[in-house]
């Protein structure tokens with residue numbers, strides 16, 4: 001199997017080996033030490049400001065997006081949502097469900113957000129901003145620093161969903177002034193799905209502490225309190241947290257966040273260069289490193305996905321919704337090499353020769 005999706009992705013042998021071990025009981029000093037090390041490395045890799053904290057949620061990252069909306073905003077807020085694809089739209093739906101007043105900046109699929117578009121909302125009384133730094137459905141990378149200085153100027157609470165951007169694109173939580181960063185285990189962390197991590201800068205820690213939330217499981221103050229001793233309120237996905245620990249240490253040993261980001265960037269560059277000769281149109285105006293969304297000019301995108309899966313043992317990532325038949329995505333995250341890119345390109349060429357691309 002060769003997996004070019006955007007999650008779950010290919011794991012390293014070391015991470016897979018940890019997955020094969022017995023899962024230990026977790027209310028122990030040993031497991032607390034693993035959790036506190038995970039927190040330290042996550043904060044370091046995201047360049048979180050002094051006094052930031054991490055919580056490890058046993059849910060997919062949509063659960064963390066929901067927890068953040070519930071714990072950081074209420075009906076007295078007015079948030080701005082960047083809605084440029086299916087993940088941005090998820091923040092719109094969550095604001096709707098939790099009755100947080102919002103306005104959405106709607107962008108065409110693949111369109112970047114310009115300063116002019118953003119500053120049309122300057123001084124209009126917004127209290128928060130929700131954005132997916134890499135809108136994974138269209139591969140658009142938004143400018144985290146431009147958004148951060150806009151939030152600072154307007155006194156807005158700044159939430160960055162970096163689920164697919166963390167460790168794929170440069171991100172400096174302190175410099176861009178993000179109050180919250182969200183990511184998940186199955187993207188660049190290249191572990192099985194099941195854990196999502198929320199980083200909270202000091203302002204976010206203050207905001208969630210002592211707040212009344214109508215939820216037992218998604219209470220971030222409770223999660224923070226438990227995390228002071230390296231624990232969680234309820235039984236977490238212990239095995240995945242141990243795999244995350246192995247993976248974070250693997251990244252640290254290979255040179256840290258910068259080295260991993262450079263590796264993913266090179267993987268993306270290599271693929272995009274090799275794909276130039278194929279009948280493809282690249283969708284994103286401002287490409288993120290983690291994924292390349294492609295419009296195959298002569299073929300049905302979903303059929304290309306099915307053909308590669310069934311006849312070549314290669315998985316690319318289909319798109320959902322109204323992009324299903326026009327766009328597929330090739331991921332550059334996880335345990336992949338430039339040689340793997342060549343294997344995929346050769347499969348595309350074979351499809352072309354067979355009249356299927």
Ligand SMILES: *Cc1c(COP(=O)(O)O)cnc(C)c1O
Pocket residue numbers: 007060061062063087132133134135136161162163164184
């Ligand atoms: C993958 C992803 C998510 C989370 O999806 P889950 O299926 O809930 O893990 C959220 N936001 C972005 C930008 C993503 O890429």
